[in-house]
Amino acid sequence: MTATATATATRRPAPALSPATRWLARVLVPAALVVAWWFGSAGSTSPYYPPLAEIVTRFRELWLFEQVRSDVVPTLVVLFSGLLIGVALGVVGGLGLARMPTVRATVMPLITFYRALPGIALIPVLVQLFGYGDGVRVGMVVLVALPPTLIATMDGVLGLDATLSDVVRAYGLPRSERLLGVYLPVAGPQVFAGVQVSMQFAFIAAIAVEMVGSTRGIGYQTLLAQQTFASADMWAGVLLLGVVGFGSSAVVRLVRNRLLRWYDGAQAVSRAA
Amino acid sequence: MNPGSALTAVGADEGTTDRAGGWTAPPALESRRTPVLEVRAVSKQYGSGRNAVRVLEGLDLRVDAGEVVSLVGPSGISKTTLLKTIAGLQAPTEGEVVVTGRPVAGPPREMALVFQDYGRSLMPWLTVAKNVRMPLRHLDLGKDETARRCSEALTAVGLEDADRKYPWQLSGGMQQRVAIARALAYRPEILVMDEPFASVDAQTRFELEDLTLALRRQFDMTILIVTHDIDEAVYLGDRVVVLGGRPASVSRVLTVDLPRDRHQDTTRADERFVALRTEVLHLIQAPGRSSSPAGVQAPGRDA
Numbered sequence: 001m002t003a004t005a006t007a008t009a010t011r012r013p014a015p016a017l018s019p020a021t022r023w024l025a026r027v028l029v030p031a032a033l034v035v036a037w038w039f040g041s042a043g044s045t046s047p048y049y050p051p052l053a054e055i056v057t058r059f060r061e062l063w064l065f066e067q068v069r070s071d072v073v074p075t076l077v078v079l080f081s082g083l084l085i086g087v088a089l090g091v092v093g094g095l096g097l098a099r100m101p102t103v104r105a106t107v108m109p110l111i112t113f114y115r116a117l118p119g120i121a122l123i124p125v126l127v128q129l130f131g132y133g134d135g136v137r138v139g140m141v142v143l144v145a146l147p148p149t150l151i152a153t154m155d156g157v158l159g160l161d162a163t164l165s166d167v168v169r170a171y172g173l174p175r176s177e178r179l180l181g182v183y184l185p186v187a188g189p190q191v192f193a194g195v196q197v198s199m200q201f202a203f204i205a206a207i208a209v210e211m212v213g214s215t216r217g218i219g220y221q222t223l224l225a226q227q228t229f230a231s232a233d234m235w236a237g238v239l240l241l242g243v244v245g246f247g248s249s250a251v252v253r254l255v256r257n258r259l260l261r262w263y264d265g266a267q268a269v270s271r272a273a
Numbered sequence: 274m275n276p277g278s279a280l281t282a283v284g285a286d287e288g289t290t291d292r293a294g295g296w297t298a299p300p301a302l303e304s305r306r307t308p309v310l311e312v313r314a315v316s317k318q319y320g321s322g323r324n325a326v327r328v329l330e331g332l333d334l335r336v337d338a339g340e341v342v343s344l345v346g347p348s349g350i351s352k353t354t355l356l357k358t359i360a361g362l363q364a365p366t367e368g369e370v371v372v373t374g375r376p377v378a379g380p381p382r383e384m385a386l387v388f389q390d391y392g393r394s395l396m397p398w399l400t401v402a403k404n405v406r407m408p409l410r411h412l413d414l415g416k417d418e419t420a421r422r423c424s425e426a427l428t429a430v431g432l433e434d435a436d437r438k439y440p441w442q443l444s445g446g447m448q449q450r451v452a453i454a455r456a457l458a459y460r461p462e463i464l465v466m467d468e469p470f471a472s473v474d475a476q477t478r479f480e481l482e483d484l485t486l487a488l489r490r491q492f493d494m495t496i497l498i499v500t501h502d503i504d505e506a507v508y509l510g511d512r513v514v515v516l517g518g519r520p521a522s523v524s525r526v527l528t529v530d531l532p533r534d535r536h537q538d539t540t541r542a543d544e545r546f547v548a549l550r551t552e553v554l555h556l557i558q559a560p561g562r563s564s565s566p567a568g569v570q571a572p573g574r575d576a
Contacts, residue, residue, distance in 0.1 A: 163393035166362055169379075170386045171408035171459070181407070185398040262398040266441040 082141020094153025119144030152194025156187025315368035343506035346516030385456035
């Protein structure tokens with residue numbers, strides 16, 4: 001804090017970009033890339049890189065809007081149910097691990113090992129054990145979404161300020177109030193950092209698990225297109241995956257911003273000080 | 274007039290203070306004054322065996338109902354350890370802490386705390402009103418009574434318009450007022466403050482000191498205030514307990530024989546005030562008894 005204060009005292013700070021300029025940059029850069037792609041691939045005859053115009057046509061034909069119900073919705077359902085269950089377990093588990101040192105010491109090596117495993121490498125194992133089906137798919141997403149939130153929650157609660165801990169004890173708050181009313185909110189920022197990572201992993205897992213033994217879903221359709229050499233269809237699927245992935249992360253971000261308004265506000269105040 | 278004798282020889286009807294700092298009420302008053310807080314021969318040791326560090330030794334302290342007692346001592350003398358022991362956040366190695374006649378085995382219900390670092394003791398995800406309400410929720414008072422106490426407390430500290438704001442939107446002084454309001458709404462038998470005004474600027478400090486005195490008058494409160502600021506200790510206190518020595522114990526207890534009605538401008542210029550704070554300063558800086566910085570000269574004593 002002091003370092004930045006001295007730096008700005010001796011040098012005029014660079015003028016900050018206005019929100020409008022920032023928004024414009026965020027929209028213009030991707031738009032420029034799309035335009036470049038459009039014109040760059042316009043005359044392409046390669047079977048693997050069809051013109052963007054053709055991809056967009058196939059996209060419209062395939063995905064808008066009849067296949068949304070049959071393929072997009074199942075993917076989203078698996079994704080979000082797996083994510084919610086994984087996050088819920090992660091938060092509860094993280095809270096418990098933070099407050100119970102003995103359990104934490106016992107279980108930590110297992111968790112460290114578990115989180116190092118690439119989640120999707122477990123797909124064949126799960127399929128072998130439990131077969132195919134929606135339950136297995138959701139289970140896969142849960143397994144993958146759990147560790148980031150679990151560890152982030154645990155770290156967040158462990159980092160509880162000593163003064164706040166004294167306040168909580170001095171005023172004799174009952175346990176439920178302590179856990180839900182103090183420890184969890186205090187860990188909020190870190191919990192959500194974990195949830196955002198969980199979201200990314202969950203998305204990867206939700207698509208990957210459809211590519212093995214499934215008969216519907218965006219991942220399934222895209223892989224099918226690739227295997228039948230329908231290049232434009234495959235690219236259209238990839239485009240859709242990008243849109244859905246972006247949208248899902250945006251949803252998590254929106255929820256975070258609503259719940260952590262207090263944190264963002266406090267951070268802004270302390271940065272301006 | 275020699276200020277020294279007027280201070281150390283307290284009158285017959287005020288009780289006596291011996292060298293070790295234990296205060297004995299004269300028989301006639303014993304039944305009249307009820308101690309809200311008694312610290313009896315408290316010692317605190319960290320570690321054991323050869324690595325043991327004894328930080329508090331045989332501390333005796335007493336706060337009666339309606340009193341303001343200032344606890345002051347040189348830096349590093351474990352005032353915070355003593356405060357945590359009094360607050361029941363730590364157990365003493367020896368001795369006991371008694372609050373309203375019951376030995377303390379954990380944070381007592383009758384005590385409310387105000388911490389030095391308001392930024393870390395208030396909850397940033399709650400509004401000011403919810404922060405003040407938080408300790409009341411498990412007291413089973415009912416919604417109406419809780420709301421009434423909260424608005425009364427916020428009004429008393431002058432923050433009735435800030436109830437929907439968040440603590441981090443307020444200045445340091447206002448945040449500390451919120452912390453004070455939270456303790457007020459709790460209606461404790463004794464309010465314990467740990468260097469509450471050390472983190473605010475000097476002018477805000479004066480305002481908060483006067484606020485404390487005003488609240489004490491309005492609500493007839495009993496207050497124990499730990500501070501490193503000698504002037505503040507004398508300005509606020511009915512008695513000043515001076516800690517000293519290593520391990521720390523009570524070096525002396527001084528009675529502040531100034532009128533209860535105190536003002537920043539007149540009281541601090543009063544010759545009695547000056548004499549008292551000089552006395553406290555000397556006690557704190559006494560060589561061999563406390564860790565005073567080398568080379569500091571005691572100020573000259575002009576009557």
